[in-house]
Amino acid sequence: MTQRYQPLTRLGLGGTGLGDMYHHTSEEAAQATVDAAWDAGIRYFDTAPHYGAGLSEHRFGQALRRRPRDEYTLSSKVG
Numbered sequence: 001m002t003q004r005y006q007p008l009t010r011l012g013l014g015g016t017g018l019g020d021m022y023h024h025t026s027e028e029a030a031q032a033t034v035d036a037a038w039d040a041g042i043r044y045f046d047t048a049p050h051y052g053a054g055l056s057e058h059r060f061g062q063a064l065r066r067r068p069r070d071e072y073t074l075s076s077k078v079g
Helices: 027-039 055-064
Strands: 044-046 073-075
Touching: 027 055
Parallel strands: 044 073
Antiparallel strands: none
């Protein structure tokens, strides 16, 4: 039987904006963005070290550290 990729969820939050890729995002706005996504049921988060030289990864870490680790997926890439 051939297994096919099954997405974790139909919707996730990407981290380019949290890494100041195209515009400045304050720490407060980054936290509020992740909180709003969580409140909306988002449990998949994607980032990369290229997004703000690690800023996106750092901000996701700050925002998710108080959340139960087994309740979300955080993916990153090799930059």
